Amino acid sequence: MKLSRLRIVLPAAISCGAVLFAAGCDNSVHLTEVLPPLDAVSLDANAGTWRMILLTAPTQFAVAAPAATNSAAYVAELSAIKSAQANLTGAQRQAIAYWSGGGVLRWNQIVRGLVARYNLPPAPAVDGTYPVPSPENPFGDPSFPFANPAYAARAYSYVSTAQADALKSAWYWKYQYSRPSPAKVDNGISALMPVSDLPSYPSEDAVLSGVTVEMLKVLFPAAVEEITLKAAEQRNAALWSGKASASDIAAGLALGKSVATVFLARASTDGMGTAGGSTALWKSLADAAIARGEIPWVSQESPARPPMLAGFGQVKAWMLTPAQIITERPAPPPSTSSAQMAQELAEVKQTVDHLTRDQLAIANKWNDGAGTYAPPGHWNDITAEYVRDARMSEVRAARVFALLNMAMQDAAVGCWESKFFYFNPRPSQLDPTIKTPIGLPNFPSFSSGHSTFSAAATVVLSYLFPAGAENFAAMRDEAAISRLYGGIHYRSDIEGGKAHGARIGAYTVQFAQQDLAN
Amino acid sequence: MFLPRPLLLLVFAAVSLRAQAPDDGLMMQRKTLSTGVMYMHDSWNEYWEGGLKRSNGNIGTVTTQSVTWVGHFGLTDRVSLVGELPYVWTHASQGPLHGLSGVQDIAIALKYRLLNTAFTEGGTLSAIVVGAVGIPASNYNPDFLPLSIGSASRRASGRFTLHFESKADWFIDGSAAHTWRNNVNLDRAAYFTNGQLYLTNQVAMPDVFDWKVSTGFRKKRVFIPVSISQQRTLGGGDIRRQDMPFVSNRMNFTKAEASLMYGLTVPTDLAVQIGAGRILSGRNVGQSTTITAGVFHTFHF
Numbered sequence: 103m104k105l106s107r108l109r110i111v112l113p114a115a116i117s118c119g120a121v122l123f124a125a126g127c128d129n130s131v132h133l134t135e136v137l138p139p140l141d142a143v144s145l146d147a148n149a150g151t152w153r154m155i156l157l158t159a160p161t162q163f164a165v166a167a168p169a170a171t172n173s174a175a176y177v178a179e180l181s182a183i184k185s186a187q188a189n190l191t192g193a194q195r196q197a198i199a200y201w202s203g204g205g206v207l208r209w210n211q212i213v214r215g216l217v218a219r220y221n222l223p224p225a226p227a228v229d230g231t232y233p234v235p236s237p238e239n240p241f242g243d244p245s246f247p248f249a250n251p252a253y254a255a256r257a258y259s260y261v262s263t264a265q266a267d268a269l270k271s272a273w274y275w276k277y278q279y280s281r282p283s284p285a286k287v288d289n290g291i292s293a294l295m296p297v298s299d300l301p302s303y304p305s306e307d308a309v310l311s312g313v314t315v316e317m318l319k320v321l322f323p324a325a326v327e328e329i330t331l332k333a334a335e336q337r338n339a340a341l342w343s344g345k346a347s348a349s350d351i352a353a354g355l356a357l358g359k360s361v362a363t364v365f366l367a368r369a370s371t372d373g374m375g376t377a378g379g380s381t382a383l384w385k386s387l388a389d390a391a392i393a394r395g396e397i398p399w400v401s402q403e404s405p406a407r408p409p410m411l412a413g414f415g416q417v418k419a420w421m422l423t424p425a426q427i428i429t430e431r432p433a434p435p436p437s438t439s440s441a442q443m444a445q446e447l448a449e450v451k452q453t454v455d456h457l458t459r460d461q462l463a464i465a466n467k468w469n470d471g472a473g474t475y476a477p478p479g480h481w482n483d484i485t486a487e488y489v490r491d492a493r494m495s496e497v498r499a500a501r502v503f504a505l506l507n508m509a510m511q512d513a514a515v516g517c518w519e520s521k522f523f524y525f526n527p528r529p530s531q532l533d534p535t536i537k538t539p540i541g542l543p544n545f546p547s548f549s550s551g552h553s554t555f556s557a558a559a560t561v562v563l564s565y566l567f568p569a570g571a572e573n574f575a576a577m578r579d580e581a582a583i584s585r586l587y588g589g590i591h592y593r594s595d596i597e598g599g600k601a602h603g604a605r606i607g608a609y610t611v612q613f614a615q616q617d618l619a620n
Numbered sequence: 621m622f623l624p625r626p627l628l629l630l631v632f633a634a635v636s637l638r639a640q641a642p643d644d645g646l647m648m649q650r651k652t653l654s655t656g657v658m659y660m661h662d663s664w665n666e667y668w669e670g671g672l673k674r675s676n677g678n679i680g681t682v683t684t685q686s687v688t689w690v691g692h693f694g695l696t697d698r699v700s701l702v703g704e705l706p707y708v709w710t711h712a713s714q715g716p717l718h719g720l721s722g723v724q725d726i727a728i729a730l731k732y733r734l735l736n737t738a739f740t741e742g743g744t745l746s747a748i749v750v751g752a753v754g755i756p757a758s759n760y761n762p763d764f765l766p767l768s769i770g771s772a773s774r775r776a777s778g779r780f781t782l783h784f785e786s787k788a789d790w791f792i793d794g795s796a797a798h799t800w801r802n803n804v805n806l807d808r809a810a811y812f813t814n815g816q817l818y819l820t821n822q823v824a825m826p827d828v829f830d831w832k833v834s835t836g837f838r839k840k841r842v843f844i845p846v847s848i849s850q851q852r853t854l855g856g857g858d859i860r861r862q863d864m865p866f867v868s869n870r871m872n873f874t875k876a877e878a879s880l881m882y883g884l885t886v887p888t889d890l891a892v893q894i895g896a897g898r899i900l901s902g903r904n905v906g907q908s909t910t911i912t913a914g915v916f917h918t919f920h921f
Contacts, residue, residue, distance in 0.1 A: 474808075
């Protein structure tokens with residue numbers, strides 16, 4: 103009796119257990135950066151007067167006057183929108199929903215994805231050398247670029263600044279011509295995105311698509327196909343949603359592309375081409391450290407890898423002159439033979455050998471190493487949620503990211519200048535018994551890049567979002583100390599980097615205080 | 621910096637290398653408990669980065685060791701319960717990376733013999749179904765492959781095994797299982813895998829299918845199975861060129877194993893086991909060689 107009952111009950115119990123468990127297996131993931139349709143709290147009608155970053159004036163690229171809203175050409179454009187709206191596919195509606203989250207925020211997400219994809223160091227060749235990624239052969243192995251933290255900082259800054267100037271110019275022309283959006287002109291056209299009283303000629307979505315695609319084609323050339331498709335989708339979404347007409351879009355696209363030429367011209371001569379350094383440079387840096395009586399940095403990769411972007415400290419900054427980069431350089435770290443260095447080294451060893459799970463979680467949270475959107479991407483991620491919650495107009499959102507990313511590019515330049523000037527060894531070089539719970543960056547130690555980036559970002563974000571200042575500071579401190587928990591930085595790297603980053607960020611705040619957007 | 625590693629192995633190796641495991645054809649007698657500890661030593665110096673086999677000077681040889689408590693209790697002659705709990709530690713022979721250690725996942729399986737019939741004059745055929753769950757038993761870090769001790773995913777699996785035992789003391793069995801895995805939470809807010817940036821700390825874990833065919837010799841004191849098995853992860857991305865492995869990677873392998881279990885005469889009820897295994901081919905895993913040793917005691921209630 104007992105046995106026969108078991109025979110029936112147990113298989114049922116087994117399969118139910120499995121099924122119940124599987125039902126609890128949630129295979130979808132919940133994204134944290136969800137973008138609701140952008141309904142900006144302000145039109146920022148005066149944005150055409152905001153101070154430019156590189157453009158000489160909002161009128162540097164002229165936008166011809168649009169046809170009148172009662173002209174035959176424009177009426178035909180309206181009919182085209184109506185027929186498009188009458189036949190929208192599911193995919194088209196999805197595109198509208200996606201881009202209604204805001205073009206600046208969407209492109210920021212896309213660029214972070216590109217950085218993560220290309221943030222991989224080249225694999226060594228059979229002979230133990232490392233091939234150099236080449237913009238002339240972006241699809242090769244290695245692919246171009248290696249979007250390491252410094253490359254990423256520069257890339258984020260070019261996309262953001264070009265978008266900001268392009269949108270300021272667009273705003274100027276919008277209010278010059280004051281042509282309403284199709285959904286406002288013709289009540290036969292539905293507003294499938296929030297449509298405001300913002301004049302729609304030239305279309306801000308098309309401006310963004312044009313300027314961004316031109317910048318990204320140069321920064322991430324191997325991704326040209328998907329970037330181009332995304333940009334086209336953004337323009338189509340603007341049209342399908344009743345937000346912009348064909349001529350709004352054509353004018354915006356042309357303006358965006360024109361503005362990009364100014365930023366691309368700067369990018370082609372900003373020193374990035376030679377930032378990789380040379381065998382002679384790497385040797386001279388080591389020799390200089392030895393001449394100062396210090397132990398020089400040595401790559402701990404196997405085979406030894408040349409240091410990451412040894413000449414990045416000479417790349418053009420946004421707010422600091424080359425002379426200011428040098429005057430803001432941190433005071434020297436403790437000598438590698440000093441008692442203080444011995445004490446700091448012991449602190450690193452003690453920390454990694456007794457790491458708590460909470461400390462490891464902090465090291466992981468801020469690791470932002472290979473295959474991620476890099477530390478500047480992390481601060482863009484943080485900023486995106488503030489921008490979204492503040493429901494900023496596209497032009498104000500672009501300004502925020504431009505300010506943030508200029509400060510972080512300047513932080514990258516200043517930090518790399520310091521790293522390669524001092525050429526200081528990592529803790530695990532001085533004490534090989536120090537093993538790191540996160541990856542070890544392949545460049546000199548002083549000062550901490552995370553600390554510098556985070557402090558520069560915190561200064562700028564605290565100016566832009568004063569209510570978040572406490573939170574930014576807490577994140578800055580956590581990001582900075584995470585490198586001690588990771589066993590890859592001494593305390594003096596962290597303290598020096600934080601102070602340095604704050605000084606650098608202050609230059610951008612000074613610009614922001616005078617850009618007429620407040 | 622990057623490092624490589626593969627090894628979902630961990631999750632599965634611990635349950636696949638011994639006699640009286642969820643995937644063999646053996647049952648415990650009613651009110652009999654076999655319990656013991658297994659030691660495992662698994663190491664590799666080459667791994668598959670996607671389809672590309674390579675070595676990596678930044679890790680050298682990666683060694684994973686574990687000590688696992690195992691218990692197998694016969695509730696009835698046809699229902700038995702298997703439990704196990706491993707302590708795992710990892711080490712890289714080269715480079716600066718820190719090994720990890722800790723209690724991995726507690727696994728519990730219920731084996732039910734559906735059928736046990738004189739199939740031919742030559743032997744008997746049995747069919748067994750197994751339901752198993754695995755739950756991380758500590759808050760370990762799954763985001764440092766190849767040095768993480770496991771995938772930190774809750775999982776459930778259903779397995780079906782056919783076992784033929786001849787009167788001439790040889791046997792053959794075939795077993796296949798499907799495993800569902802819960803999302804894994806990372807310490808970080810975003811990650812990139814399978815061609816996409818995910819703005820979340822949650823990782824969807826693909827299902828896993830595995831099968832195993834074993835044959836060998838079994839007499840009263842001696843059990844010698846030889847097997848070939850395969851694991852197929854039903855989704856997930858490849859390790860990218862020069863990237864670190866990721867917890868949801870498509871980890872596949874084909875593995876050959878052999879072991880010997882011997883019941884001692886003095887003292888009775890004590891058995892020792894040794895085993896060895898080798899990955900023959902794989903994707904996003906290390907080509908590991910595994911040796912195991914265990915000692916078990918049987919209690920009759």
